[in-house]
Amino acid sequence: MGQSSIKTVAVVGLGLIGGSLAKAIRRSHPSWRITATDIEEKHITMALEEGVIDEGTTNFEDIVRQANIIFLCAPVGAIPTLLKQVAACASDGAIITDTGSTKEYIVRTAMECLPPNIFFIGGHPMAGTEHSGYAASIPHLFENAYYILTPLPSTPDQAVKSLKDLLSSIGAIPLVMEPQLHDKIVGAISHLPHVVASALVNAVQDIDEPQHLKERLAAGGFRDITRIASSNPKMWRDISISNRQQLLELIDSIIQHLDKFCRYLNEGNADKIEEFFSRAKRFRDSIPRLQSQASSLYHDLYVDVPDRPGVIGEIASLLGQHSINIKNLRIINSREDEPGGCLVLSLQNAASLRKAKEVLDAQGYKTYAK
Missing domain, CATH: 3.40.50.720 (NAD(P)-binding Rossmann-like Domain)
Known part of the structure; x- marks a missing residue:
């Protein structure tokens, strides 16, 4: 068919x-x-x-x-x-x-x-x-x-x-x-984070603090990393039960990592604590590159942009006027191996990337094709 x-x-x-x-x-x-x-x-x-x-x-x-x-x-x-x-x-x-x-x-x-x-x-x-x-x-x-x-x-x-x-x-x-591989990977990157986010929210909620300052101060990073805890509880009940075995193994792994951190903290081992955070940072920072290498679906154009209101809209409109479709868009901060503070445009093919680079370069933007 x-x-x-x-x-x-x-x-x-x-x-x-x-x-x-x-x-x-x-x-x-x-x-x-x-x-x-x-x-x-x-x-x-x-x-x-x-x-x-x-x-x-x-x-x-x-x-x-x-x-x-x-x-x-x-x-x-x-x-x-x-x-x-x-x-x-x-x-x-x-x-x-x-x-x-x-x-x-x-x-x-x-x-x-x-x-x-x-x-x-x-x-x-x-x-x-x-x-x-x-x-x-x-x-x-x-x-x-x-x-x-x-x-x-x-x-x-x-x-x-x-x-x-x-x-x-x-x-x-x-x-x-394969379905088994799917359940293992999705359990790690989707199901486990929902459990952890909900556990974090419940732990903060249980802090005995009669002035309710935690509700007033829980913004920024806390809200970002716990956003998924607002998802439908009945849906996540069913998902958790249906992927029970994978989730149990993943939760055990989280507990082991927390146990290690507790041990480093008890020992006052500054080097181990720093390595704990550094190891997580290295992998987290590598995720966009890993996705790009795995899929090779889109072509990324890095654009240095001035820090002023409306600049992203100007770039999007400019490319739209030339019939260039942006498949994805993200902003990255300064990093060791990428241009500092720039806009990343994901384009559908090499021809779109070349055309976008020509259009933006002509308007005075500094661009990097990767």
Whole structure:
């Protein structure tokens, strides 16, 4: 099945992810038929009124039978049961995929319950916000975000390609991997941070301080590193349980690192304490470079900019006037191996990078291509 043969997409669950998928597909493929189901009638009503979906119902059987691709956008704990129900209604040749943030158990369920004429590809969009519900959904949620796919061994390559092409068309970056590896990596970089952020907030909350100064002073860095603790508690309950074994091992690792730090602190070992922070800093500082080397998807242009209001908007507008699309943008401070205090523009290809460099150089900006 290629993109040209896709006529109908069904979205089961119109929350943040499902609603954003429907909006993104509608924007990229306005002629496709998009149907949806949700337990909340108000979500269906909103999506219909906005023209995001063509048909909506609280009964998923009818829309599932019509669909070429079916997205299961339910809480991760509900997906295995939902998968069995949807598989019993899907038409021959349909592709079923999910958006759950753990994959091993879901993939195993699919291997046990799917008939041979229905194809399953596990999915996990590495995108989201601390908000939930259809009202929070946005069509550009998946742009420049990795979208992990974990197909079954029996899933045809053409089915995987069809889904990859669809996801690429809405701006996502599809990446195929084994479900066990997915759960281990995502457990470390997503699930564990939510646990740690919540533990940190709870620890600060428990400080006995009747004047409530901690609430007034908890800004800046504290708010930044604990932002994810504001996410949906029920969703993270389900995620934690579904990735229990990986999470237990990762929490044990965190405890070991904290035990080491406590020992260094008790000993007053300044060298070990500094190395503890230095080791973390070295890896943290390397992450953007590692991502760039791993993906080689975009070309970065570094631009020295003066510290004045509006300069970023001026650069973006200038490139926009020359039809140069910025795929990502970030600001970095002075670092040993990069130009000090500059704007980093990620561009889609080498031609865009060359054109952007020419345009900005002509306007007097100092640029570095990497």
